[in-house]
Amino acid sequence: MYINGVEIEDTFAEAFEMWGARLIITARTREWAMTAARVATGLATSIIGCGCEAGINDLSGDEPTPDGRPGVAALFFTTSPEALETQLLQRVGQGVMTSPTSACYNGLDAADRVKVGGKLRYFGDGFQSSKLLDGRRLWRVPVMEGEFVVEEEFGVCKAVGGGNFFILGKSVEAALAAAEASVAAMRAVPGAIMPFPGGIVRSGSKVSSKYKGQHVSSNTPYCPTIRTQVATALPDGVEAVQEIVIDGLDEGAVREAMRIGISEACLPGVVRISAGNYGGTLGKYQFPLGELVDSSGG
Amino acid sequence: MGCVSCAAFVLDGAGVTLRRKEASSIPVEADSICTDRFVGRGPTEIAALPAFYGRRRVTLGDLFDVEGRGGDNITVAGDLRHVKKIGHGMSMGSITVDGDVGPHLGSYMSGGEIVVEGKAGDWVGAHMKGGRIIVKGDCGHFVGGAYSGETKGVTGGTIVVQGSVGREVGTRMRRGLIVVMGDTGEFAAANMIAGSILVFGRLGERPGAGMKRGTIAAFGEAPELLPTFRYACRFEPVFLRFYLRRLSEWGIWAETDLMDSCFRRHVGDVNGVGKGEILIRD
Numbered sequence: 234m235y236i237n238g239v240e241i242e243d244t245f246a247e248a249f250e251m252w253g254a255r256l257i258i259t260a261r262t263r264e265w266a267m268t269a270a271r272v273a274t275g276l277a278t279s280i281i282g283c284g285c286e287a288g289i290n291d292l293s294g295d296e297p298t299p300d301g302r303p304g305v306a307a308l309f310f311t312t313s314p315e316a317l318e319t320q321l322l323q324r325v326g327q328g329v330m331t332s333p334t335s336a337c338y339n340g341l342d343a344a345d346r347v348k349v350g351g352k353l354r355y356f357g358d359g360f361q362s363s364k365l366l367d368g369r370r371l372w373r374v375p376v377m378e379g380e381f382v383v384e385e386e387f388g389v390c391k392a393v394g395g396g397n398f399f400i401l402g403k404s405v406e407a408a409l410a411a412a413e414a415s416v417a418a419m420r421a422v423p424g425a426i427m428p429f430p431g432g433i434v435r436s437g438s439k440v441s442s443k444y445k446g447q448h449v450s451s452n453t454p455y456c457p458t459i460r461t462q463v464a465t466a467l468p469d470g471v472e473a474v475q476e477i478v479i480d481g482l483d484e485g486a487v488r489e490a491m492r493i494g495i496s497e498a499c500l501p502g503v504v505r506i507s508a509g510n511y512g513g514t515l516g517k518y519q520f521p522l523g524e525l526v527d528s529s530g531g
Numbered sequence: 532m533g534c535v536s537c538a539a540f541v542l543d544g545a546g547v548t549l550r551r552k553e554a555s556s557i558p559v560e561a562d563s564i565c566t567d568r569f570v571g572r573g574p575t576e577i578a579a580l581p582a583f584y585g586r587r588r589v590t591l592g593d594l595f596d597v598e599g600r601g602g603d604n605i606t607v608a609g610d611l612r613h614v615k616k617i618g619h620g621m622s623m624g625s626i627t628v629d630g631d632v633g634p635h636l637g638s639y640m641s642g643g644e645i646v647v648e649g650k651a652g653d654w655v656g657a658h659m660k661g662g663r664i665i666v667k668g669d670c671g672h673f674v675g676g677a678y679s680g681e682t683k684g685v686t687g688g689t690i691v692v693q694g695s696v697g698r699e700v701g702t703r704m705r706r707g708l709i710v711v712m713g714d715t716g717e718f719a720a721a722n723m724i725a726g727s728i729l730v731f732g733r734l735g736e737r738p739g740a741g742m743k744r745g746t747i748a749a750f751g752e753a754p755e756l757l758p759t760f761r762y763a764c765r766f767e768p769v770f771l772r773f774y775l776r777r778l779s780e781w782g783i784w785a786e787t788d789l790m791d792s793c794f795r796r797h798v799g800d801v802n803g804v805g806k807g808e809i810l811i812r813d
Contacts, residue, residue, distance in 0.1 A: 259769075297776070299773050299776060300769050300770075300772035300773045300776060301772050301775070301776050301790055302769070302772065336769045360806075364727065364746075364770050364773075364774075365706060366689075366708060366727075366774060367777055371770055371773060373770055379764070379766040379767070380766065380768065380769065380770075382769045382770050
């Protein structure tokens with residue numbers, strides 16, 4: 234299958250079940266809300282080394298923020314609700330509460346909950362107070378600037394992590410340009426994030442290593458500089474690969490983000506679109522590239 | 532605002548209309564006028580429910596014409612100025628009062644909604660635990676209050692008065708929200724334990740006397756406060772914006788220019804626990 238002369242490999246992306254949360258971060262200005270969100274979602278590219286994967290979604294015009302101020306949605310993904318709670322406590326406590334004029338609310342209607350504001354409240358040293366309205370409890374924590382408002386609990390749900398596709402390009406410039414175009418379009422998909430820097434990972438990995446005790450290493454079949462030394466997966470003419478990883482609050486969000494991303498990546502200089510999987514033996518979800526392309530009519 | 536316990540009856544769409552047969556200044560106790568007591572009953576059964584006319588035990592049918600079948604909504608019309616305890620203990624459904632109504636409306640209610648098209652008497656929502664009361668006119672005294680001898684009053688729910696209220700609104704309130712679009716009388720939030728009272732008109736004299744915790748937010752004029760309240764700072768309370776957004780969603784409030792308000796915070800009553808706050812819009 235080809236789109237704009239780019240081969241869509243007959244393969245699939247293998248993704249995993251994770252747990253996700255969605256926070257609404259507001260502030261006096263959008264810039265400060267983004268600052269808080271960037272800090273809270275910072276160093277969250279992979280659960281392997283960062284504890285969670287996180288990213289930012291813009292809010293649609295149909296979703297005003299709980300307090301009417303400018304805001305963004307911050308999404309977080311990890312392996313369990315307990316791990317999510319730990320991550321959110323750290324990230325909201327250190328990254329949102331500290332940020333000028335910020336407030337933090339739950340943005341996910343879910344039966345399962347983790348207590349974040351209900352634990353951060355102790356920072357108020359006994360002078361915190363709560364307000365309960367419409368079933369939502371807010372904590373008001375006195376801080377030097379005035380007050381930090383944070384919701385007692387955040388909803389968490391089963392989510393999907395590790396959707397992915399590879400962009401095999403004729404050059405670094407071509408692969409990167411295609412990846413940038415993909416990410417720019419994918420950012421509009423609500424409920425999906427691309428956790429790596431700028432949404433792109435240049436150092437995709439494989440789950441094996443020659444070293445004892447190390448479980449992950451560079452995805453050597455896709456590394457161009459050693460193509461003559463390994464069983465390469467690179468076709469002739471490919472000299473650089475960029476990968477895009479997608480996490481989503483549900484399968485539909487990941488699927489839609491992949492569909493849009495693959496479509497946008499089929500630019501001049503791109504030879505093939507591929508994806509990473511483990512033979513279907515590890516992950517709960519499979520996203521065949523051919524089905525995504527077919528659904529887009531491409 | 533939804534009410535989970537109504538869910539089983541919403542699709543029924545049934546409703547009852549009670550129309551007072553004649554005007555009278557004799558007090559009527561009508562705590563039988565409650566969705567929980569009407570549900571599943573026909574007009575004959577509803578008419579047989581008890582009431583008091585002065586000190587005489589009567590039935591609802593003696594005082595009201597009853598039409599319809601008991602479901603999750605009730606409409607009450609006619610001269611209700613001296614009819615007490617409509618919606619007492621209600622937990623689901625809705626009651627609409629077409630005109631003015633007497634005291635103790637919605638006392639001890641825990642769910643559902645009551646809307647009064649006119650004025651209401653004293654003790655609206657006394658000891659309320661949940662649900663919502665909306666009064667489009669003025670109310671008497673002790674709105675959201677606690678009866679004498681009780682240590683705490685309202686523990687949940689929302690009362691919205693689009694007119695003014697008398698004295699001692701929210702006395703010994705423990706939780707919940709009271710919104711007064713008009714003025715309040717004196718001693719608002721006396722001995723308040725917690726909860727919030729928003730006043731958009733003039734806040735009456737001596738607010739917050741004996742306040743332990745909780746919030747009075749004065750968007751309009753405010754009197755000189757008791758000397759047991761101490762000024763803390765000017766600030767922009769974000770939680771109030773959350774409240775105002777909810778009121779806007781409910782269709783109760785729409786003055787968006789107040790969203791960015793700055794308030795002076797006064798903390799007291801230092802005679803007691805002293806963690807209450809009176810926020811006065813700058």
